[in-house]
Amino acid sequence: MLTLFIYFVLFFSVPFANQAEYGVKYLFTFPEAPISGLPLSQPQAIAIDLEGFVYIIDTGNSRIVKFNNKGDYVFALGGFGWETEEFDRPLDITVKTGLEVFVADFNNERIERxxxxxxxxxxxxxxxxxxxxxxFGFPSGVDVSAQGELFICDNENNRILKLNTFGKPIVSFGDFNWGDGQLEHPAKVEISPDNLIYVSDQSANQVVVFDYFGNYVTRFGKNLLNKPKGMTWSRNKLFVADSGNDRMAVFDKNHQLIYSWGDEGSNIGAFKNPVDVAGFGELIYVLDSDNNRVQVFELIEVK
Structure with missing residues (x-):
């Protein structure tokens, strides 16, 4: 695969005292060619396993496409349908355990394992x-905890559903009874390293945080985010795909926006509807949905 390393570097000054200056360095874009004769079509989710393999939910083609961490094609699974290896508008994927892959199969109203x-x-x-x-109905997001429990974005009821390790539901939260924690339209769910549950609420333009048991903790991003979707943690920071603003937004552990990059377009470093993000070591993989590509960046910190 042709790789364009160190094409440009972007730095973003932090408007807070006693903090570092941050930036990202563009590395490469993939895929460079159609997969099994089909280019990516409106991909909606990306995840990276412990070995560095990259999984993309290629929603328009109703399939999962697997790559290595350099963007070389490995395998594809799926096609439109309702059988065990088929999907109808798959929207999310998680591979955090390193042993299992979970897919939110939206129109089939199921989680595939x-x-x-x-x-x-x-x-x-x-x-x-x-x-x-x-x-639950019409799941748009899924994540798995270190304990092996699943958290699902239940779009039918605008809430989060928690399943135990046997796949049995044990609690739901975030619906109309949750006060400040009420969700309008949950898009994705991300479990933090300290087991907090982060939910991107794309209609309320914010991220809502719950504890592991579903109790409301806080919310942030209002007046900063526009239709936030996928999230990932890297270097103790939360990276949010700020799809409506065509950028990546980065928050510290106190939920303060510390930097962002990207604007609308198809050039390197620009995005059209970035919908998800995944991290692997020092690398950040941004799923640029309307450009049908993944852009890979390296994190840079300048003291």
Whole structure:
């Protein structure tokens, strides 16, 4: 794969005292060619496993595409349908355990579970026997904790549903009974290193934080974010795909915006509807949906 390293460096001054200056260095873009005859089409999610393999939810083609961390194609799975290796508008993926892959299959109203080689294991559906506060429909986001419990963005009920390690729902939170923690339209969910639950609320233009048990903690980003979607933690900072502003926004552990980069466009370093982001070491992978590509950057910190 042709790789364009060190094309440009962007630095962003921090408007807060006693903090460093930050920047990103563009490294490369992928994929460079169609996968199995099909270019990416409106991809909606990206995740990186512990070995550095990159998984992209290629929503327009109803498939998962797997690459190595240099952007070389490895494998693809899927196609439109409802069988165990098919999808209908898949929207999210998580691979945090290193052993399993979970996919939010939106229109099929299920979470699909695979091993790291993308062999099918099982599916999680909402069942009629579940109480109304433990069902879900049209999942748009999914993440898995270090304990192996799943957190799902339930778009039908605008809330988060928590499943235990056996795939059974145990609690929901963020619906109309949650006061300041009420979600309008949850897009993605991200579990922090200290087990807080971060939810991007794309209609309220903010990120809402809950503890591991679903209790409301705080919210931030109002008047800064526009349709926030995917998130990831790297270097103790939260990177948010600020899709409506065509940029990446970076917050510190106190939820203060410390820098951002990108604007609308198709040039290197610009974005059209960035929808998700993933980190691997010093690298940040931004899923640039309307440009049907991934842009890879290296984090730089200047004291």
């Amino acid at each position: 695979y091993d790291k080689k993308l062999n099918y294991i099982s599916s999680f559906y909402s069942e009629e026997t579940f109480s109304t506060d433990l069902g």
